[in-house]
Amino acid sequence: MPSLSEAYHSHPVEVHHHKHPDFKSLQELPDSYAWTHPEDHALAINTTSSNFGSVPVIDLSDRNATRLIGHACRTWGAFQVVNHGVPLSLLDHIQWVGQTLFSLSTHQKLKATRSPDGVTGYGLARISSFFPKLMWSEGFTILGSPLEHFQKLWPQDYAKYCDIVVEYDETMKKLAGKLMGLMLDSLGISKEELKWACPNKGPLFKDTCGALQLNSYPTCPDPDRAMGLAPHTDSTLLTILYQNNISGLQVHRESTGWVTVPPIPGALVVNVGDLFHILSNGLYPSVLHRVLVNRSKQRFSVAYLYGPPSNVEICPHAKLVGPTRPALYRAVTWNEYLGTKAKHFNKALSSFQLCAPKNGLFDVNESHKNSVQVG
Ligand SMILES: O=C(O)CCC(=O)C(=O)O
Ligand SMILES: [Fe+2]
Secondary structure (H helix, E strand, C coil): HHHHHHHHHHHHCCCCCCCCCHHHHCCCCCCHCCCCCCCCCCHHHHHHHHHHHHCEEECCCCCCCCHHHHHHHCCCCEEEECCCCCCCCEEEEEEEEHHHHHCCCEEEEEEHECCCCCEEECCHHHHHCCCCCCCCCEEEECCCCHHHHHHHCCCCCHHHHHHHHHHHHHHHHHHHHHHHHHHHHCCCCHHCCCCCHHHCCCCHHHHEEEEEEEEECCCCCCCHHHCCCCEEEEEEEEEEECCCHHHHHEECCCCEEEECCCCCCCEEEEEECHHEEEHHHHHHHHCEEEECCCCCCEEEEEEEEEEECCCCCCCCHHCEEECCCCCECCCEHHHHHHHHHHHHHHHHHHHCCCCCCCCCCCCHHHCCCCECCCC
C-alpha cells in the first residue's frame, strides 16, 4: 500500500504532545476538551430535526439503486446501504475487535502507539493538530497488516484479531469496488471509461488502496461541550462506515445544518470523499461530517477509507467536462493530495481548484470551509 504510507511518512502530522488520556478516570470535562463555554449553547443545539429529511437509505438489491445513489450523492454526499452483502456476523466481529482493543488499559494501548510518521497504530485523530481543543475519542488506524501492532496488544492470541481484520478489509474492498461502479454509473460513466479501474488482469478496481480506522467515543461527563470528532471531509474516493447502535454521527448540509445519521442495524454509511468530488467535477460534494458524544453509552465505529492506486492521477472525468462545464480541478494523486491536506488542511481541495464554479452550479468552496481528514 505505498500511496498512503508514503504520504504519511513524507508529511507527518504534528499531533500535540500531551499524555494520552484515560477517559474513564475523568469525572469532569477538562478545559482542554471543552469546545464551548458553560454559558454557550450546547454543540448539539445546531442539529436540525428529521423534518428536514435524513440521509437516504438505499437497498443495493433495488433495481433503481444507481439512480437513487446518484440522487443521494448529489444532494447529500452520503447515503446508507442495506442488502450490501456483508455478513452481519462480520460486522459484529469487527466491532468486537474495536471494543476489545479500546477496553485494554491505557498502558497496554500505548504499547501499540502510532509512530509520528507512521500510519498503523493507536492514537489521536490526525486532524487533532489543526484544532485548539482535544476531541473526546480514541482511534486505531490499520494500513496493511496489523500483525506487528496486534502482537504488542495481545501477545498470546493476536492471530484471531488479525484474521477478522483481514477478512473485513477484503470484504470492504469488494463492496467499495461495487459502490464505485454504481456511483460512476450514476454519472453516466462506465467502468471501462475509467482506465485505472480495469487492469489488464484480474478483477475491477483490483489495485485500489484501503485503510481501516477503528474509532471509540467513550462516555463523557459533559457531552454538550465536547466534540467526538471535529467537522471534516474524508480525503478518499469514498468511505464505508460501520457504526454501532449509538448515534453521534452527523452530516452537514448547507440548506439545513447538522443532521444526525441514525444507526440502522446492519446498515453501512457511505461518504463521498474529496477525490470522488474531484472525479465528479464537483457534481458530488464530499460530505462534511462530525461526531458528538453522550453521557451514558460508549460509541464505536469502523471506517474503511478507500482510494485509488498510488500511481493514478485523479481528475475530473472527460465525460463531465465540456465547453459549458470546464474542469474545476487539476489532476492529483492520492499521495499528493494527502500531503497537501497534512499541510493546508481545509484549504487542500481549493488549492487544486482551477476555476470557480459558475452560477452556483458547483458550490465547491462553501462545502469545504471546515476541516478535512483522511478518516
Ligand atoms: O465515527 C464516525 O461515525 C465517523 C468516523 C469518521 O468520520 C472517520 O473516521 O473519518
Ligand atoms: Fe470521516
